[in-house]
Structure formats: structure tokens, C-alpha cells
Amino acid sequence: MGSLVRNSIFIAVAVAFIYFAGDVFGSYKMFLINTIGIYAILALSYNLINGVTGQFSLEPNGFVAIGAYFTAILLLSTESKIDMYALVDPSPIVLSMHTGSLAIALLVGGVAATIIALLLSLPVFRVRGDYLAIVTLGFGFIIRIFAINNPEFTNGAMGLNDISSSINFYWVGGILLITFIVMLNIIYSKYGRAMKSVRDDEDAATAMGINTFKIKTLAFMTSAFFEGIGGGLLAVLITTITPDQFSFLLTFQLLIIVVLGGLGSMSGTLIATILVMVGMEALRFLDEPNILGLGNEAHPGLRMVIFSVILIVVMLFARRGLLGDRELLDFFKKSKK
Template sequence: MEIKTRNRVLTTVSVLLLLGFIAFAEHFLDLYIVRILNVCAIYAILGMSMNLINGFTGLFSLGHAGFMAVGAYTTALLTMPPAVKNQIFYLAPLIKPLDQINLAFPLALLAGGLLAAVVGGLIAAPVLRLKGDYLAIATLGFAEIIRVVFTNTQRITNGALGLKGIPALTNLWWSFGTAAFTLVFLVSLINSSYGRALKAIREDEIAAESMGINLARHKTLSFVIGAFFAGIGGGLLGNLLGTIDPKMFSSMFTFNILLIVVLGGMGSLTGSIISAFIVTIANEVLRFLDESINLGFVVIQGKVGMRSVVFSALLMFVVLFYRHGLMGTNEFSWDRLLASKAYRRLRGLFKKERTEGVVDR
């Protein structure tokens, strides 16, 4: 079998297995597990979108939480029924015509992403003139500005009270489907001439500009696309949780996404997906550290925040020994997997067991 045909068959089988697992999970798995899987997929979208800006273009941006807030609030307001809006906006009425608009979830999600992209484009104009730490501080400041504005716009975002009663429209099909679309779109972009230009900017801006690459246009393109998918991820998260408020989108949210990008590898989309699942699941597995543990002969009192301490220590250990992340700048490929030592060892064990079974007969 040719290598390309083999890889195509393996990819097709993997996609079918994933679709079967999603269908099984939606009907038979516990709601808690389903929610964790949804969060994993949403974090994968956010990680890939931030990796486009930070990993592939080399821009140290910390404004992702602001774009997520724009997408989450836009999607929520457009999908909430008018009766629910009138009920929760009791301090000050929602402005017209938002108080009567009720769109389908796909249209609202797209609108949230587009509005986040517009905000990203407006921020990119003054901010992308900066570099390094100055760019990080500026984008972090703009994200905080967005959060403060949302806290004080009572007739649009309901201020500090936030939005409640958001329709729970996000499911595994939406989250995993959007993550798959994000991956396919970004892979196509990175493998195009625009993607090669972004990588050139990351490596050396002066050399890239001398080769005729328009730095401002390509940086803005990367920033806008990253903001668009961040808005999509925020919209999915808001309609998964059912309630949002400005405090959710603090700088800590951005640092969590940045942690996923660094752990997976700056410049690796599949690395961001893998690390999103690892970080999200590990964060839930370590939840028992915040609670009291009964060993039978002694009870260990839990400490609130201990989970974050242990989790941070484990991540520091991984980063120290995998300085470039789990994947570095590499992407997942069947050729690399089938040529790995782990696969050859597993294949050797399987052949050995099968040979021993034949001899026993």
C-alpha cells in the first residue's frame, strides 16, 4: 500500500471513530464527562487561535480574553429569547433592537466571531507597531479595557450582573465540529503563501520585509483571524455554561490559554489540541486536592488552591524537560507515529504474543 493511500485510510478511519465516539458520548456518557469534553474542544479552538498569533507569527499577544468576551456576549445576546432578556435586565432595559433579536445559534456564533475580528482589527492598528514585551502589555491592557467596558455598559451587557439564562446550545457536535473546522482552516492558511509569510515574519522581520512581505498587512491578518476564532470559542463557552459575567474574562483566562500553547509547542496546532485535553482533564482529576481525603486511619484536610499549586508544579516539570513543548514546532503525522520507538515496541510485543499463541496450539 502506498504511503499516501495508507495515511488517507488511517485518517478516514480516525474520523469515523471520532464521529462514533461523539454520538456515543452524547447519548450514553455522564453529563459531567460530556461537559469536560466540550471544554476540551473549546480550549483547543482557543489554543490554536492564539498559537496562530504567538507561535506562527511571533507576536506576543495577551489579549485573547477580550476577544472571547466579545464573542461570548454577542452570541449570548443574539440567542437569548426576548422574554429572558426582559427578565434579567431589570436595573436598566436592554437597548433596541437587541431586546427583540433572537437568531439561530450558527448565525449568532458567526456574528460573535466577526465582531471579535472587527475589534481585533481596531486594536491591531495601534498595537502592532510595538514588539515583544511592549506588545504583550498593550494587548493585555486592551483586554482589560474591554472587560471594564463590559462591566459598565449596563444597557448592553447587564454590567457586573452578567447574563443568565443563556440557552445551552453548545454540544459535542458543535464544539468538536468547530475545532475540526478551525484546524483545517488554520492548516490550509499556514501551508499557503500567507502562512509562509507569517513564519518568515516570526523568524526575522527585517529579512521578511526586505523580501517584499508587507509586515503590517500580514500581522493584522494573523491578529484578526486569531480574534475571530477566539470570539467563536467564547461564544461556544458562553452557551455551554449558561451564564457569563465580566469577571470570567480576566487576564488569568488568557494565561491559561497561553499555558496550553506553550505546553503543546509554539508553532504546533496539533500540539495545542493535545495540551488542551491534557490541561483540562488534569485540572479536573486534581480537584480532589481541594477537598478532605479520608485514608481510613487519618483524614487529610484539603486546602483550597492546592490543586493549582500541584498542577503548576507538574507543568513546570514538563516545561523544564520539554523546553519547546510536547510537539515543538512539529505537527502530528502518521509517518512519524508509525516510525516511533513506542509503536515499534508495541508492534513487537503484539507479534511476540501472536507467535507464542501459535506455538501453544
């Protein structure tokens, strides 16, 4: 089986990279690589609902926030919570939530996001129309409002800090590899085909016996699960989280990545994540105060103007992005024939 050999080689190379990356790159570069890795996890899972299933959603920042908060609360020790919660005492639930295991903390974050995704699916997917986008957009704001108004859980606007855990690229790289493989396994199965059929023509999919509600919900929950885990990783990487951190900006960056890589293409998403993240770093100077004598706050204004123009231009002139909805390997298959 050619594909077995090919897949094994791919996995071996990926594992080798994850294993040796820490030795090769310095700590600043490793931080960037970790960040890119986490964004790749988020973008891959975002592409499942947006690209493969074709349901326009703006959920990532909400689910990332849920994953980040659950993971952070689980990893913080009881004493540090008591010290940290300045506005009100932490709720007993918060105090009782603790684990020393990063894996468990991440999983709980992922599962929490998945459950919320299921709850959002009920109102949104039972009706036709594009309500998913607006409901998920609203949900991102609700999470923030909830976090600010419930300091006994979240320490309010002050957020949580000193989220300490010995994270390294083994975690980020390993979870990225797993996410990538899971996504491809879904796409190349009857579930992935059903998701694509819903994207292409919902009525025809229904006429083939596909339960479109179930398929959309499944895709949405899967995206949420990995976004929750990605959120946990992000919290551990940057060690400080506040409600304002998970703004729509995060979702917008992921949207650009997914669109640029090609809606529905996982390998395209990987490539685009690197391009966009490195591009964002490279264009950071644009947001320096007083460039062009304009905007003076540390808000990514001009950079975001450029990136939103890129998004619009891609949509208008190159809707399929880098790889369309195909994977890199599909191109090799084609050329062999």
C-alpha cells in the same frame, strides 16, 4: 495521493467520534468533553498568533468575552432580556438583537471579535517591540470595565443567565474539527510560511517582500474570530456569563496548553488541551478550603501555583514543548525516509 487518503481517514474518524460520543459518555463526562472541546478551539486559535506567528499576545479572555456576550445577547429573547436587566432597562440595540439561530449568533460573536482585533492591530503592529502582550492584557481588563459600566448592554456585574440553546457535541466537535483543519490549511500555505518567517526573523521576512504588518494582523484576526466563536459556545454551554468570568485565568490556562503542546504545533495543542484540562480537574482537590491550613477562598491558588511553576519549568528546560513546531504527521513522514 497518500495525503488525501490519510486526511480522509482522519476526518472520518473525527466525524465518527463526534457522532457517537453522546451515546457513549454520560452527561457529566459530556460536559467535560464539551469544555475540553471549546478550550481546544481556543487554544488552537491562540497558537496561530502566539506559536506560528511568534507574536506574544494575551488576548483570549478579551475576545472570548466579546464572543460570549454577543452570542448570549443574540440568543436571549426580548422578554427574558426585559425581565433580566435589573439595574437599567436594556438598550434598544440590545432588544433589537435577536436570532433563533445558534450558527448566526456564533458567527456574529466571531466577527465582532475579529473587528476588535483589527482595531487593536493598528496601534500595536505598526511599531516594533512587544506591545501586543501588554495591550491585549490591558484589553482584557478594559472589556471587564466596559461590561460593568454599561449595564444597558451587559446587565453590568450581574451578567446574563438562562442562555438557552440546545447545544451538543455536534456543535463543539464540528467547530473544533473545522478550526483544526483551517489552522493546518493556513500553516501549509504561503500565508503560514510568511507567519513563520515573521516569527523566525522579521527583518529577513521584510527583505523577502513580506508585509509583516499585514501578516501579523491576519493571524491576529483569525485567532480572534475563532476565539469569539469559542466564547459563544462557552456562553451557551454554561448558560450564565458575568464580567468576572473572563479573567486572565482563562488566558493563562490556554497559554500553558499552547506552550506544553509546542508553540506552533496544532496537533501538540490538541494533546496538551486534554492533558491540562484533565490535570486541572484532577488537581481540583488542592483548592479545597483549608488544605495545608492555608488559603481558604474558592480561588484556584495552589493549583495555579503548580501550573505557573510547570509553565516556567517548561520554558526553562523544554522550550519546545511536546511537539516543537511540528505536527504529528511530520514525524511519520520523517521516519519513512
